Structures are given as C-alpha cells and as structure tokens.
Amino acid sequence: MFASILNYPDSVFAQFDRLRRDLDDVFGGSGVPSSIRSVALGSVPPLNVGRTAKSVEVYAFAPGLDASKIDVTLDRGVLRISGERVADVPEKDPKTSVYARERAVGRFSRSVALPDDIDPAQVSATYRDGVLQVSIGRKEAAQPKRITVQ
Structure with a gap:
C-alpha cells in the first residue's frame, strides 16, 4: 500500500x-x-546491504522461490540478483476466483553497486528460509590493520 x-x-x-x-x-x-548504492525503498525483493571489516553482505528477502532459479552475478563491481516468482493461485482455472494479490509475481532484478575494495574471487551465496545471503570478501589491503605501538 x-x-x-x-x-x-x-x-x-x-x-x-x-x-x-x-x-x-x-x-x-x-x-x-558509503560507496555501496542500491535503488529506492519499495523495490522487489527488498534488500539489506552492509559491510564488515572483511566482507560486504547483501540479504535479499525473497520467500517462496526455487533456489536453482535465482541468478546471482557479479560484474565490474555490480552485484545483480534476478529471478522469477510464479503465481501461487492459478489464474486460468475457471473454478478459482482471486480477490486480492499482494505478493508480487513475475520477473525481478535488483542491482547493487559495490565499493572498489571487493574481491570478486571471494563470493558465496546461500538461500535459506526465504532469505538469499550473498557475501563478497574485501581485498586484504582494504581490511583494517592493528598497528602495535612499541
């Protein structure tokens, strides 16, 4: 709404x-x-994006999807998450009447511009309980270093 x-x-x-x-x-x-950029609130699926000392973490909230049909790509510092949600209620069934549909259906795509200090060789993605988590490691040179004072 x-x-x-x-x-x-x-x-x-x-x-x-x-x-x-x-x-x-x-x-x-x-x-x-922050050098991390995404699109405005209200896009589907909603994202949470943050970073730690060692990684950039992206969480996409997309319940009810088949993990094998989620496409995650990282190209030139842009993370792209895309897929498709099929309708839960068959639209062509003459015995079924749909009165409300609040869950988005169809193809979706989200892109997040990531900072320059990410390491594309250190990427992992997991999908569990409707949440896709993508973890992108940061380059060693970008991680904070503790300096011992002598």
Whole structure:
C-alpha cells in the first residue's frame, strides 16, 4: 500500500519520501559515507546491504522461490540478483476466483553497486528460509590493520 501512495507525486507521503532521498543524497544515507548504492525503498525483493571489516553482505528477502532459479552475478563491481516468482493461485482455472494479490509475481532484478575494495574471487551465496545471503570478501589491503605501538 505504501509503495502505491508514493506513486501520487502530490501526496504528503511522496513529498516526505522525496525529502528523505534528498537528505540521503546530501548526507550519505545513514550518516555514514558509503560507496555501496542500491535503488529506492519499495523495490522487489527488498534488500539489506552492509559491510564488515572483511566482507560486504547483501540479504535479499525473497520467500517462496526455487533456489536453482535465482541468478546471482557479479560484474565490474555490480552485484545483480534476478529471478522469477510464479503465481501461487492459478489464474486460468475457471473454478478459482482471486480477490486480492499482494505478493508480487513475475520477473525481478535488483542491482547493487559495490565499493572498489571487493574481491570478486571471494563470493558465496546461500538461500535459506526465504532469505538469499550473498557475501563478497574485501581485498586484504582494504581490511583494517592493528598497528602495535612499541
């Protein structure tokens, strides 16, 4: 429902969303500068993206998918997650009436621009309980080093 409200450019919610995006542009989102970029709230499937000292972690919330039909690619610093969700209720069955459909169906694709310090040789992806986790290692030179004071 919230995503559909944002489609009306003059709604109060759309104006607040535009203000939030403008502030994110100025202040870098959560206040922490980051070179990781994704698209706006409301895209399917929703993503959580963060980084640790050793990796960049991407979580895609996509329940009900067949793991073998999820395509994950990493090309020139851009992670792309795509796939397709089929309808739960058959549309062509004359004995079935669909009154509401809130779960998105069809093809989807999400892209995330990653920082330059990732190591494309260190990528793993797992799908469990409807959550796809993609872990991309960071280059050794980018990881924090503790320096001993003598």
